[in-house]
Amino acid sequence: MTPLWTARDIAAATGGTASADFEAHGVTFDSREVGPGDLFVALAGSTTDGHRYADAALAAGAAGLLVSADVAGPQVRVANTAAALEALASAARDRAAALRIGVTGSVGKTGVKEALAKALGRFAPGAVHASVKSYNNHVGVPLSLARMPAASRFGVFEMGMNHAGELTALSALVRPNVAIVTWVASAHIENFEDEAGIARAKGEIFSGLSDGGTAILPHDNVHAPLLREAASGAARLISFGLGDGADVRAERFVLHPDCSCVTARLIHPELGEERLTFKVGMAGRHWVSNALAVLAGVWAAGGDLALAGLALAELQDLPGRGARRRVAVGEGQAIVIDESYNANPASMAASLAVLGEIAPSGRGRRLAVLGAMKELGPRSDEFHAGLAPDVVSSGAETIIVVGNEMKALAAALGRKLEVRHVANAAEALLEIDLALRPDDVLLVKGSNSVGLGALVAALAARRVAAGHEGGSE
Incomplete structure (x- = not known):
């Protein structure tokens, strides 16, 4: 099996020094999640220091350590492990030819991320990498990037925030080719003057779009104009929603207790026109909106809409989310x-x-x-x-x-x-x-x-x- 990282690769990406040769097939910063062959990144947090768990990580099967202090075991020594994790993430981004999709929003971002990964996975089996759980913050996003195999064709990354400026940094790291805002609502409003401030902070995801990138935003949201303004530098903009005027719109939908049936129309001056009738395996009007965001993302990424429809029909059983x-x-x-x-x-x-x-x-x-x-x-x-x-x-x-x-x-x-x-x-x-x-x-x-x-x-x-x-x- 091709390793995710070798000690030499890690040292080159981070500017560190390798104590021995080793091959890592995964990356984690949580010693409780270490599996055989993982690279354990010893992060220093506000309440604990990962270096204290280096021995436990090795005992659990870690192939090597990324450290900034004296510990025993095969390792790459760096000045700062948090900065080194970001450097490793950047190297993973740059070595892969994957089309990267960033997803944020006050609601729906994890569900849309999961659905996008399944939809693109039908189009490119075994070649889609996605964030796990809700690893969407200043540590989770670089970890998710660092885990992306070099052969990936698509990478789907969830990005969260609870303060202004956070998504600017995360988007600069991911450099998405497609960036999606699912919705803007009052989540984390204690850190903002008003909901418009949240919209502007969510719109920061568009700041890191790569050249030729696509911005996708919710047409029906009251803050859509603010999001459009934030996305003004995007090469292409796609809106989704239930209302007239959306580029990806539900012409008809029927809500059932355990699913929804949808006929969607997709019209864009560059991408053409498509129609798709499909089922969403999750219940509720909000999942109709989420499904439209997924179709917009697949469309922008050059995926197969019919296969995306099949994936949406099979979408169910998301623990904690329906x-x-x-x-x-x-x-x-x-x-x-x-x-x-x-x-x-x-x-x-x-x-x-x-x-x-x-x-x-x-x-x-x-x-x-x-x-x-x-x-x-x-x-x-x-x-x-x-x-x-x-x-x-x-x-x-x-x-x-x-x-x-x-x-x-x-x-x-x-x-x-x-x-x-x-x-x-x-x-x-x-x-x-x-x-x-x-x-x-x-x-x-x-x-x-x-x-x-x-x-x-x-x-x-x-x-x-x-x-x-x-x-x-």
């Missing part, structure tokens, strides 16, 4: 919609709308566990209380709200439905044990730091213990 689980409840089962990874006002409203579109079987009911939305700043109470109409419209009979910030929503709902307020995910699980019945549909949604993923995992584990077959809806 995966559906059948879990054991008494002598029956309930459906859990796992949206536990993240939450902001826009994504919370979208998930509640999906819950409202599902008709429970038998005597089942709709329920929801809603965790606090973080990083909303002084307007946090306003944003949380503002979810009340969406909760009522969802048809949920029982709502369990988690975290101090959710007191505002509980107060706004008043006596309109049964609301239980708890402090944490563990208490929420106890409430669910009392409330959940066979045939119920349960939405679990909240910011990742609330820890509702553990609640979903606990419920899913009971499926196995009760002897029910696993899998998703």
